[in-house]
Amino acid sequence: MNPLSFTGRTVLITGAGRGVGRAHALAFAEHGAGVVVNDVDDTADAVTGEILAAGGSAIAHRGDAADPDVASDAVAQGIARFGRIDAVVANAGIDRITPLREVTPELLTEFFRVHVLGTWAVCSAAWPHFLEQRFGRIVTTTSAAGYFGLTRALPYTTAKGALHGMTQSLALEGARHGITVNAVAPFAASRLAHARTEGAPALQDAIERLAPASDVSPVVLWLAHESTTVTGMAFEVGAGAVSQVAVGVAEAVPVDADPTAWLGGAIRIPPVGAADRPLTRWLDELG
Template sequence: MIRFDDQVAIVTGAGVGLGRCHALGLAARGAKVVINDLGVSTQGTSTGSDAAQSVVAEIIAMGGQAMAHGADVSDADQVADMVSKTMERFGRIDILVNNAGILLDKTFAKMTMADFRKVIDVHLIGSANCAHAVWPIMREQKYGRIVLTSSGSGLYGNFGQSNYGAAKAAMMGLMNVLHIEGARDDIRVNTLAPTAATRMTEELLPPEALEVLKPETITPGLLYLVSKDAPSKTILSAGAGTFAQTRVYETQGVLIDGDITPEAIAAHWEQITDPTNQEEMQDAFSQTRKYAKRAAEARNINLDW
């Protein structure tokens, strides 16, 4: 059975919705949980909410341990204070769930760059701030589990969400690098791409969809991604009880002999995009080796690489 006894987890945006469900799920399985919530609307404006304290009370009532912290994740100093107070209270940090987010939807033509930047600051910079603050602690412990939160809007696109989509697509790039850099110290980094009925989706989905897309159908996937035997560098898509892995593949491609021109690209387009034997690249250098090796072989060059 997956348990988190004696482990400490920070969950951002944990006052309501999916974050609250994640926090309660961790606490139910033994974790001490830091409930981070700034108390804002989905647009990022302050509501003076005491939601975080309410979740803390729920966890204490079920016999668990929890504390609240209202750090704005886009502010590195406030995040540092949250991590410092967590260490003072609990002495370690094993799990970080980056869940906090806002929406400022408009078509790209009508969106201000200030609104574009604000969403990036909360989702991407906020996730990086939190991961950066706990990183030295996890390295010292030789153990850590970090989950970033993406979305179908970032993986596949969604009308009116250029800021949100860009921020959510960035989670994959951040995960890929942190996975590589954290492997030596058993820091595993994954991405959850949920489709859930939350404050951020209630106005976008019909009532029937909201009924089946409850956060409780997603949190079990999150709990696996932060468990001792979790994978790393995995994008787990989840919604309504369905779980799937999202992957990025590269086709085998074509080496163009002779003049490399736009016309040559056009002439070979069907072969370039042929999915036969497509593969996952393990890192950026894997792609570099693939291209260099193919070119060297075509020129009878022995590339020992």
């Protein structure tokens, strides 16, 4: 038996009409899942057509999943067609090169609506069904930029950073109900990466050759599979590598009198940050 068989399972993927989302949809279908292909336009129909032509099972769902009514409809249509909902891959997102001086409240709101509200809406719509069947898998889509920052990308990095907290909270709430919630941070030739590298054709070509969107999907399938029980974890995936992203605290040092004493050397903090990560340096050169 294929250890990653999704026969009899239904997966809803948002932003599945292009790039990384499309790669996920094709991969799940290849492994036997019934796939609800959601996107805001007719690219959802195109990907669904690809899956059906290859002998897979899928339905197209067009609409903005950041609208709770649209998200609920996507889940309902998946259940109507396939009889159940087992996994949600919240992949939809937007990006835009934005220096700080160009950031506005309206822009921040737009990014939060797509990334944060969009992820919440689709997870919230599927959650009652997960509770009823005492099983569910959620994969959110964060970004290394959300953990480590990225120049000229404050709305994007802030929204992606917020998804870390959402992932952790959902993981804790779902743990007793058989629901796992994990995150992937793709480094891949996505639609968003293509937009950010516009004007740098050599870099675009390098990303497409060395970090194809399909490289991310095996980790997503693993996280969405019934045999995988890890939860509350995040993985950066792409360019032929997978690494766990961990957020933690250093060992506590008791301070008897002066709370600033540790600044004098009680704790030695290694000089490691975003600038020390090769993938971040690569992207930073674009700015």
